[in-house]
Amino acid sequence: MLHHPLRPIQRVSLLATAALAIGIFLLPTATAGAHLTRSLESNVSEESATGTLQEPSSEIPAESPTSEASAESRREQRRKQHEERRERRQRLRAGRERSAETGCSVTLKATPSLLTADGQLSLAGTLSCPEASSAAAQTVTLYQMLARSGGFYEAATTTTEANGTFQFSPTSLVVNSTFYVSADGAQSETTNVKVAPHVTIATPLAGTQLPVASDRARRADASPNSADTVTFTGTVIPANAGTRVALQREDGHGAWARIASGTVGTEGEYSIAHTFYRPGRANIRVIVHGHGLDLNAVSTPVTYQIARKHNRRVTIQASADPIASGTALTISGAVLGAAVQPLTLLAQTGNGPFVKVAETVSSGNEYSFSVSPLESTHYRVTSATASSTILAEVVEPLPGEVTPTS
Numbered sequence: 001m002l003h004h005p006l007r008p009i010q011r012v013s014l015l016a017t018a019a020l021a022i023g024i025f026l027l028p029t030a031t032a033g034a035h036l037t038r039s040l041e042s043n044v045s046e047e048s049a050t051g052t053l054q055e056p057s058s059e060i061p062a063e064s065p066t067s068e069a070s071a072e073s074r075r076e077q078r079r080k081q082h083e084e085r086r087e088r089r090q091r092l093r094a095g096r097e098r099s100a101e102t103g104c105s106v107t108l109k110a111t112p113s114l115l116t117a118d119g120q121l122s123l124a125g126t127l128s129c130p131e132a133s134s135a136a137a138q139t140v141t142l143y144q145m146l147a148r149s150g151g152f153y154e155a156a157t158t159t160t161e162a163n164g165t166f167q168f169s170p171t172s173l174v175v176n177s178t179f180y181v182s183a184d185g186a187q188s189e190t191t192n193v194k195v196a197p198h199v200t201i202a203t204p205l206a207g208t209q210l211p212v213a214s215d216r217a218r219r220a221d222a223s224p225n226s227a228d229t230v231t232f233t234g235t236v237i238p239a240n241a242g243t244r245v246a247l248q249r250e251d252g253h254g255a256w257a258r259i260a261s262g263t264v265g266t267e268g269e270y271s272i273a274h275t276f277y278r279p280g281r282a283n284i285r286v287i288v289h290g291h292g293l294d295l296n297a298v299s300t301p302v303t304y305q306i307a308r309k310h311n312r313r314v315t316i317q318a319s320a321d322p323i324a325s326g327t328a329l330t331i332s333g334a335v336l337g338a339a340v341q342p343l344t345l346l347a348q349t350g351n352g353p354f355v356k357v358a359e360t361v362s363s364g365n366e367y368s369f370s371v372s373p374l375e376s377t378h379y380r381v382t383s384a385t386a387s388s389t390i391l392a393e394v395v396e397p398l399p400g401e402v403t404p405t406s
Contacts, residue, residue, distance in 0.1 A: 084151035104129040106140070108181050108188040115173070116297065117198040117237045123168040123191075127160050127183045135164030140183040142168050147176035155179075174238040197288050198237040199245070199299040204230065206302045206321025207331075207379075207391040212279045232260075232272045234299065236288055239268030243288060247272045250283040250301065264288070279306045281392065305389040313337065313386035316379065322394035325374050332368040333381060333388060341383050345369045348378040348390075 108125040115121055123142065127135040137159055144155035160166045160183065173195055180190045204210065213228040232247055247260040262272040276282070285301040302321060319330040335341050341362045346354040358369050367381070379391040 081150050084153075104135065104184045104186040106181055106183045106186040106188045108179060108191050110179065110191045110193045113192065114194045114196065114295075116196050117174045119173075119198075121170050121173050121193060123170065123179055123181075125166060125181060125188060127164040127166065127186065129164070129184065132164070134184070135160055136162045138164075138184045140166045140181050142179060142181050144170075145178045147178075152178075152180070194295060196295040196297040197240070197290070199234065199286050199288050199297050201232060201234045201284070201286055201299050201302050203233045204304065205317050205319065207304065207316065207318035207393065209305045209307055209315050209317070209389050210276060210282070212306055213275045213277050229273050229275050232274065232284070232286070234270060234286060235268045236264045236270060237268055239266065240264055241266045243290075245270045245272065246287050246289065247274055248285050248287055250285075256285065256287075276306045281390075282306050303392045303394065305391065307389050314343075314381050314383055314388040316381050316388035316391045318379075318391060318393055322396050323373075325395050325398050326372050328370060328372050329393065330368055330370055331379055331381070331391065332366070334366050335362045335383055335386075336365070337383075337385070339363075339365055343367050344382050345371070346380045346382065347371075347373075348380075349373075349375055354378070354380060 104127060106125060106127045108123060111122045111124070112119070125140075127138055127140065129135045140158050140160060141154060142156045142158075143152040145152045155170070156168055158166050158168060166181075166183075173193065176192070176194050178190050178192050181188045210230050211228050236243065236245065241264055243264040245262050245264060246258045247262075248256040249259050250256055260272045260274040262270050264270050270286070272286070282304045283301045284304060286299045288297045290296050300322070305316075313336040315333040315335075316331060317333055319332070320327075323329055331345065335343065339362070343360050343362055344356055345358040345360075347357045348354045357371065360367055360369060362383075369381075371379075373393060373395050376395045377393050379393060381388040
């Protein structure tokens with residue numbers, strides 16, 4: 001077998017090349033280790049000079065104070081909700097055990113189950129026990145949970161009557177709520193109450209004569225003059241800033257059409273401007289469009305007379321509309337011309353004629369009459385040379401009273 005003279009040299013060369021490659025690969029690591037050692041030594045030296053050496057920490061970097069406080073608040077809220085649920089389960093378990101011992105049961109009913117924010121709510125029920133006397137003079141605890149709150153809280157307590165009945169009358173209920181009661185170890189089923197916003201129209205007053213835009217503005221289809229624009233104001237309870245409200249007018253077929261819109265302010269107030277182009281009697285209302293758990297709600301319709309101002313030298317308006325039968329009502333207005341003029345108040349009920357019901361003399365171009373109508377009535381005020389528009393006053397019968405027919 002022949003041996004090539006270069007093969008030993010090649011083996012040496014290959015070994016040298018491998019050693020060189022390994023050295024080059026390890027050099028950065030060694031260098032980096034040296035740098036790291038010097039850095040750590042430097043850090044230890046600095047810490048030794050300025051304070052206690054801090055151990056390395058694997059904790060997540062601290063959040064900003066605001067986010068940290070927010071997270072802590074959420075944790076605290078979840079903890080409270082957990083405790084409330086645990087306490088509620090304990091009360092339920094204890095109530096079932098006590099109810100099994102006594103054999104008592106309790107009911108709860110809400111009237112009405114749908115009310116406006118300013119409405120009166122009645123929560124009534126009965127505690128029933130095997131021995132009727134055991135249901136008397138027992139403490140009843142009312143629990144309430146507000147919508148989206150996540151937990152019940154003790155809202156009120158009362159005592160049963162001799163027959164076991166009881167009643168609560170919560171005030172200022174403005175949020176959808178769930179209720180239940182417990183008494184003598186017994187617990188009722190839950191009952192839900194939904195709350196709709198309360199909407200009012202404050203101005204213009206009912207019966208006010210409102211202007212019609214001029215023919216020129218109508219033909220030009222331009223923005224009306226400020227004198228022809230009517231601003232409706234009122235309130236929405238509860239105040240939910242930014243909620244949309246719409247002004248509606250009833251047509252001749254009993255349907256309601258939107259004629260303008262606005263938004264609710266921070267205090268629950270709204271202001272809607274509108275210009276009328278169609279004269280005659282106008283029934284106006286305001287509707288609030290609810291979102292989420294909120295419900296749509298409408299105001300009580302208010303009646304106005306839409307007329308051209310230059311055709312009427314006598315204005316007329318009512319202090320309220322509608323009113324209850326027999327309630328005092330003030331009819332007032334202004335008269336153009338002389339400062340002192342004799343005026344006559346005419347009234348019409350049903351389909352009968354207008355008849356004189358009172359007389360007065362204007363004072364400083366103003367006048368007022370006081371009446372107490374028993375049924376819905378149309379009023380008109382006349383002077384020697386002019387007449388007002390017809391004012392329609394709605395009179396609602398008292399409870400149990402029959403509305404008169406003509």
